[in-house]
Amino acid sequence: MIDLNVFWFILLGVLLTGYAILDGFDLGVGSLHLFAKGDYERRIFLNSIGPVWDGNEVWLVTFGGALFAAFPAAYAAAFSGFYLAFMLLLFALIFRAVAIEFRSKRESRVWRSFWDGAFFLASAVAAILFGVAVGNMMQGIPIGPGGEYQGTFFDLLRPYPLLVGAMTLVMFCMHGSIYLYLKTEGELQEKVRHWIWGTFGVFLVFYILTTIFTLVAVPGAIRNFEKYPWVWGLVVLNVLAVANIPRSIYKGMPGQAFISSACTIAALIFLFGFALFPNLVTSSIDPEKFSLTVYNAASSQKTLAIMRNIAFMGMPFVLAYTTAIYWVFRGKVRLTRFSY
């Protein structure tokens, strides 16, 4: 049942989930950065993600490489179709990276304020753009013959993708504030605790709105659910994960809250991917004829098999040292002479 094409669809989903969970809290921390008051708090924020953000971003880079290798036609269509949006994303990721690196290199107030602003803006813009991209994939984009995009930049900014973009931003803010709660202590931690409640409330509203809008605006969103009814079980798990966030915070179990919020992200990506399948890019011009699927957009079976072997060889190492590095940097953030 699971052929190589489906395997790669799933593996791309895993890479994207890894990215969203890990860099999700980085982007969340960045989007909350300006709410931290004073240099000390901001340095705590920066250094909470300092050692890990770079490795987290690699999940996205590898996702890009794997999409290129496994489904080149989808990679080409989506990236050239979303040209300006992707350029904006690239600028955001560039600024995020250098803002983290350079911000604390000088004492100057102007210098630090500039990079603080860049860090905040870059993180928020990146989070929104990821959501907008997902929304567009769900709703379909004007893909014509030969897999060429036929719309304009503004075709990408429809209400549904913008809504998913907003939800992504709030979700990452919530995820980020739970992460910050784990990494901070004392007064700052109390402050962050309030943010968790605030961001959770807003997230809940957007989560419900997005769910309704998806059912209304996305044709065929539950088409696959009719074929595989067991997936409704995952919808229930998703709701339970969301519900468990306030419960664990209330009970003082932030670790569990973090896992729940990670599960929420994973479940959402799974559900979006499941609804999309077998399409990678749905054509809004003629979904039957022009959509790029895991079959017509794929590389040869030989390449998919080679890549599977590479993934099986590499991923255990990746997971092993990712875990090891999170273990080395476990616990609360302390500023040392090596910090940002």
Place this chain on the structure above:
Amino acid sequence: MDFDPLLLSRIQFALTVAFHYLFPPLTIGLGVIMVFTEWQYLRTKDIQYEVMAKFWTRIFAINFALGVASGIVMEFQFGTNWATYSRFVGDVFGSALAAEGIFAFFLESGFLAVLVFGWDRVSPRVHFFSTVMVSLGSIFSAIWIVVANSWQQTPAGFHLVEHQGALRAEITDFWAVVFNPSSMIRLSHVLIGAFILGAFVVMSITAYYILRGRHVEMAKKSFAVALALALVSSVAQLVTGHYHAVKVAEHQPAKLAAFEGHFETGEGGAPLHIIGLPDQKEKTVRYSVAIPGLLSWLVHMDSSKPVKGLDQFPEQDWPPVALSFVSYHVMVGLGLYFILLTVVAAVMYKRGTLFQTRWLLWVFVFSVIGPYISNQLGWMAAEVGRQPWIVYGLLRTSEAYSQSVPGGHVATSIGMFLLIYLLLAAVWIYVMNDKIQHGPDEADATGAAAKEGLAGIREAILKAEEGSLTATAEEEEEGSQR
């Protein structure tokens, strides 16, 4: 106004890749020196090596961050600007890129965290291990990206298949793709180029310290290490460069002919233009100083055997000759300069006069610009010389760009990249200068490795009494800088 998306996409790729390639060669080259420095620290327990390792790590981190920031652009740009190319090569090229992500990037960026932030969280041995992993990661990354690029130069291990109404390349033999005719020689040339750059950066900074009388003892040690690396690498680069050129003559003869300004095949041996400026219209090399028969001798080891000239190829298959010629020749000239400079310095080092020869140290301070230029020009020669092909002999650059992207959009993104990269370049130079002026910080010394053994402790105490071991700052007050 009409914007040509093809031309603009080429300009954007050239701009972004040239900016990106300011950073990877330094991280590759400096990585090797950092591994050596930390190994020396573990072996000798001399805290001067510890202070040095920490200093180089800071320089490394700045360049690594910029490499990551500008590198992510490269990963996505194939899809945004070269969609037709992506569809054509994805089956082959994408695999190499994905392998780079899985094998190299995770390794590098994961262990970099330990390298930069882990000094007081892990033991010196684990830290050393992390340094080795980061250095390996940067080399793995070079391997996969050079393999991918070499496949574009000398495609192998594939067949052309019609897929969804268009031709594309599909893998038939993975190892033939990896070991395509030019990949290994080009990889060695790229890596050694990076070692030269890393070594010259270290020599430039340390020569400056010696001239200014700061951190002198430490600077001399670092300089000697870097000089050894630079000397060996510069000589080795002549060898790899030569064999690389022979390979180019074999597999991409039009490219070599453009490098050498070799328009007419002729009957006998081909001359080597030492200097000159090719005129593509007149099919001649102006202002040429040439040595008869030398090109034939270099390519065939026989000074009377003809070398294929550009006249063997239809003009539409010629690369831009002047640009290929100039970038190639300046690169070779700089390579010879590195050999001359490092040999002279090595002889003076042996005689013990190097560090008193102030003019030579000043030459080293400024010579750092050389490897930056030669690394850039080497790639320029390789990529311009491949034209008009994006995949040699298979797909033309003019057919490979994204059909759906309007030229105006590309013009917009180029404008943004220019602005952002100018800003980043300014910040990079400013922060690098700041770090260099601040210099290695003796307060960094903890003697952690020394404390591992009892003998080490005694040594550390002795050193402390000499005053070279200042307080070990556990934590600094807020507002302090890295």
